[in-house]
Amino acid sequence: MKPHITIVIKPTLFCNIDCKHCYHTPEERVKGEISIERVEKLIRMASEEYQTAWFIWHGGEPLTLPMSFYKQVMALEEKYFGKNSMRYGNTINTNGILLNKRFMAYCREKKINIGVSYEGPCNGILRAEDVEKTLRTMSDKDNKYSVGATISKESASRQREIYEYFREKDISVSLSPVIGAGCGGPYVPDTDEFVKGSIEAYDKWFYDKTVRVPLMPFYQYIMNYLGEPFPSDCAHTSCLTKWLCMYPDGSLYPCAKACPKSFCMGNIDDIDTIAEAFQTEGFGNILAGSIERRDKCASCEIFKYCNGGCSVDACYENGLENNGGASCEAYKAIFSHVAGSIQRILDEEPDLDEFNPFVKEAVISKLINPKTVSH
Ligand SMILES: C[S@@+](CC[C@H](N)C(=O)[O-])C[C@H]1O[C@@H](n2cnc3c(N)ncnc32)[C@H](O)[C@@H]1O
Ligand code: SF4
Ligand code: SF4
Numbered sequence: 001m002k003p004h005i006t007i008v009i010k011p012t013l014f015c016n017i018d019c020k021h022c023y024h025t026p027e028e029r030v031k032g033e034i035s036i037e038r039v040e041k042l043i044r045m046a047s048e049e050y051q052t053a054w055f056i057w058h059g060g061e062p063l064t065l066p067m068s069f070y071k072q073v074m075a076l077e078e079k080y081f082g083k084n085s086m087r088y089g090n091t092i093n094t095n096g097i098l099l100n101k102r103f104m105a106y107c108r109e110k111k112i113n114i115g116v117s118y119e120g121p122c123n124g125i126l127r128a129e130d131v132e133k134t135l136r137t138m139s140d141k142d143n144k145y146s147v148g149a150t151i152s153k154e155s156a157s158r159q160r161e162i163y164e165y166f167r168e169k170d171i172s173v174s175l176s177p178v179i180g181a182g183c184g185g186p187y188v189p190d191t192d193e194f195v196k197g198s199i200e201a202y203d204k205w206f207y208d209k210t211v212r213v214p215l216m217p218f219y220q221y222i223m224n225y226l227g228e229p230f231p232s233d234c235a236h237t238s239c240l241t242k243w244l245c246m247y248p249d250g251s252l253y254p255c256a257k258a259c260p261k262s263f264c265m266g267n268i269d270d271i272d273t274i275a276e277a278f279q280t281e282g283f284g285n286i287l288a289g290s291i292e293r294r295d296k297c298a299s300c301e302i303f304k305y306c307n308g309g310c311s312v313d314a315c316y317e318n319g320l321e322n323n324g325g326a327s328c329e330a331y332k333a334i335f336s337h338v339a340g341s342i343q344r345i346l347d348e349e350p351d352l353d354e355f356n357p358f359v360k361e362a363v364i365s366k367l368i369n370p371k372t373v374s375h
Contacts, residue, residue, distance in 0.1 A: 005050045005274070007042065008245040008256040009034065011069065013060040017095055017129045021152060023182035023258035029060055034248040036069070038268050040076050042246055045274050047080035047087070055090045058245075058256050063098040067106060074110050091115055093148070096131035104142035114145035120165035122155035126178075126187065146172040151197070153178075156189035159197035160204050167211055174216035175201060177330065180316045181258045191326045195333040202334070206341060208356045219358055221338045224305050226366045240287060240311065241278055252277050254286050257312045286311055289320030297323050302335055 011034045013024055022029070046053040055077070057070075070092075081087040089111065096116040107114055118131050135143060149155075149162050159175050166173040177194050178187040189197075198218075205215040244265075245253045252265040263286045265277040277283065294308035300323075308314075309328055317325025345355070345363050352360045 001051050002049060004052045005046060006054045006056065006243045007046060008056045008058050008243065009039065010059050010245065010247050011057060011062055011065050012248055014064055015059060015061040016064055016097055017127060019127050021126050021150065021178045021184045021187040023179065023184055024060065025182045032248050033065060036072055038250050039073060041268055043076045044080050049274050052087050055088065056256065057090065057092040061095055062092055063094050067103055093117065096134055097129055099134055101138055101142050104138060108144065115148050116145045117148050117150065119149045119155060120162050122158055122162055125152055125154045126150060148174050148176065151175055151177045151189055151194060152187040153189045156193040156197045159201040163201040163205060163215055167213060170212050172213040172216065179257065179313055191329050195330050198334050199337050202338060205356060206359060207354065209353065211356045214358050218338055221335050222342055222359065222362050225339045225342055226362055240290060244274065244277065254283060255312045259312055260315065292321040293323055302332065305335060306331055
């Protein structure tokens with residue numbers, strides 16, 4: 001058995017709102033739900049081929065499907081992976097508009113993570129609906145979720161404000177830029193402004209002694225630099241062969257972000273194992289182009305952390321085979337800043353109480369357990 005796979009399932013491409021930047025165009029976001037038979041087949045195959053699997057429910061808007069759908073899904077996961085087996089987990093990635101106390105209580109019971117796409121004070125820039133109204137209706141007990149903030153041209157310089165907004169509520173936030181897929185083009189941030197805004201947010205978090213939440217993806221960059229990579233998280237590093245995405249019609253892709261048709265890895269209806277999907281021409285196409293791009297990255301001093309970056313981002317920038325696009329430039333600048341801040345602590349050994357508890361703990365673990373890479 002292979003160790004682990006992250007499986008993104010888009011149970012529908014339909015959405016109840018119309019974000020300006022969405023990589024799924026309004027023409028794609030039409031009604032139509034995945035059949036439970038397709039979901040069952042993928043869960044079964046994953047349980048047979050992988051020791052562990054993490055399922056991410058995505059879309060379109062996954063909460064336009066009823067709670068009964070998720071109850072069926074949970075029963076299937078328990079059936080194939082074993083109830084309480086610790087072999088599987090779930091995240092629902094939602095715009096949050098349809099969340100309610102009942103659903104939150106169910107997610108708590110089943111240990112389903114909720115990720116809400118939401119930009120706090122900048123929400124209105126990309127999204128017509130404000131999820132804040134929904135979130136206010138829930139008690140503190142029910143209100144447990146993390147936030148994914150998508151950073152646009154207009155909000156690039158306000159990332160610190162976004163961080164501070166969620167930090168006050170003890171909500172973990174992840175900052176990621178709009179990519180130029182689907183409707184995204186006009187909202188892609190200027191790279192220098194994005195980098196400057198990200199670094200401002202990072203610096204604020206870095207010295208925030210009383211913060212109780214990590215700021216992503218920067219915390220992940222720190223762990224990677226210290227030699228403790230997060231195995232299933234793909235933020236700007238190679239996820240090929242470790243992620244699979246299924247659309248409502250059963251078609252398979254290597255990533256949740258809107259991929260060109262040339263990356264299609266066939267259809268769930270036509271395969272008997274997940275391994276077959278990774279032998280298709282579509283997967284060969286993204287793999288071959290990615291290898292070509294990574295070969296060009298060989299001399300980059302942070303290659304061992306970046307691995308040539310995200311292939312889908314590259315595809316919408318300078319082309320799959322080429323680095324040097326906005327995501328490459330931004331990662332180089334932000335990662336180098338983050339790594340520099342950590343290396344200074346390791347070299348100068350200042351009082352660790354100057355830094356936030358996540359930084360402090362990561363550095364202490366490294367000092368106690370120096371078997372991890374030395375820089
Ligand atoms: C496509 S949505 C699907 C799930 C759900 N509807 C939601 O909004 O969370 C998942 C995430 O992709 C992000 N996204 C959509 N289009 C994007 C783009 N062009 N560039 C970067 N992120 C994008 C959204 O902001 C959202 O956080
Ligand atoms: S980003 Fe999510 S919520 Fe917004 S239009 Fe796209 S699918 Fe819908
Ligand atoms: S930062 Fe750019 S050049 Fe360096 S490895 Fe990543 S994609 Fe390649």
